[in-house]
Amino acid sequence: MSNVLFIGYKNYSSWSLRPWLALRWAGIPFEEREVRLDQPGYGRQEIADVKAVAPNGTVPALHADGLVIWDSLAIAEWAAEQAGPGVLWPEDPALRAQARAAACEMHAGFGAVRRDLSMNIHRRMQRAPDWPDDTRRQLARIDELWSGLREKHAHLGPWLFGTRSIADAFFTPVATRLRTYAVGASDAATAYRDTLLADPDFLAWEAESVGDSWDASGYSVIDGLYR
Ligand SMILES: N[C@@H](CCC(=O)N[C@@H](CS)C(=O)NCC(=O)O)C(=O)O
Incomplete structure (x- = not known):
């Protein structure tokens, strides 16, 4: 079988990181x-090189033996089906339904966080900027979601639903954002953030993201480009 995952720059492309982790975790x-992605057409889904591999003009896109899957969550779901029960979603149906709700909340929402805290894995700010109200509200919701689920599932393991799932892959880019932008969080949310950032597959992605485009001052020339 030949699987090719088309991705953006590893330092910035949060949507690419999510299914990449799911594929790795599923083996x-x-x-x-x-x-x-720093080419004409960006932001309008009209980059010719992207359209050549994904009909909607965005990455990630997976080509699996000629089958094209052009969305991060759909790729993760495909990986879960390939891997079989209990690998990328919890075995328990109730936990599985809630894990799907958490992943979907990330996939469909948190627009202000994506706008104001764009992923830049290697960047570190000394203190968090003064966020607008909608961003604050969404950061508080992330804290509430993470800490509530962690408290409930602590006895099952260190991930959001105890065992590692696609929900964790979907929140890993958020963990990098909290670190980058020095966002304060509850103890439970901070511990979960650190679990995500210590995952060996995330660390492999992070290590490979160093070589992206930086200007002389050490900042990316395309910082803020990806949401
Ligand atoms: N809903 C899509 C979003 C993918 C997405 O927005 N990808 C960005 C890069 S992280 C992109 O390809 N942008 C190209 C453009 O806007 O022209 C998914 O989850 O796969």
Whole structure:
């Protein structure tokens, strides 16, 4: 079987990181190919190199033996089906339904957080900026979601639902954002953030993201480009 995952720059492309983790956690072999997003058409889903591999003009896109899957959550769900029960979603149906709700909340929401705290894995701010109200509210919701679920599932393991799931893959880019922008969080949310950031597959992605485009001052020339 030949699986090719098309992704954006590893330092910035939060949507690419999510299914990349899901594929790795499921042990599914794949080749990755980076597509340059700092090209004409960005933001309008009209980059020719992206449209050549994804009909909607965005990455990630997985080509699995000729089957094209052009959305991060759909790729993660495909990986879960390939892997079989209990690998990428909790075994327990009630936990599984809630894990799906958490992943979907991330996939469909948190627009202000994506706007104001764009992923930049290697950047560190000394103190958090003064966020607008909608961003504050969404950061508080993330804290509430994480700490509530962690308290409930602590006896099952360190992940959001005890065992590692697609919900964790979907929140890993958020963990990098909290670190980058020095966002204060509750003890439970901070501990969960650190669990995500210590995952060996995330660390492999992070290590490979160093070589992205930086200007002389050490900041990305395309900082803020990806949400
Ligand atoms: N809903 C899509 C969003 C993917 C997305 O927005 N990808 C960005 C990069 S992180 C992109 O390809 N943008 C290209 C553009 O806007 O032109 C998914 O979850 O896969």
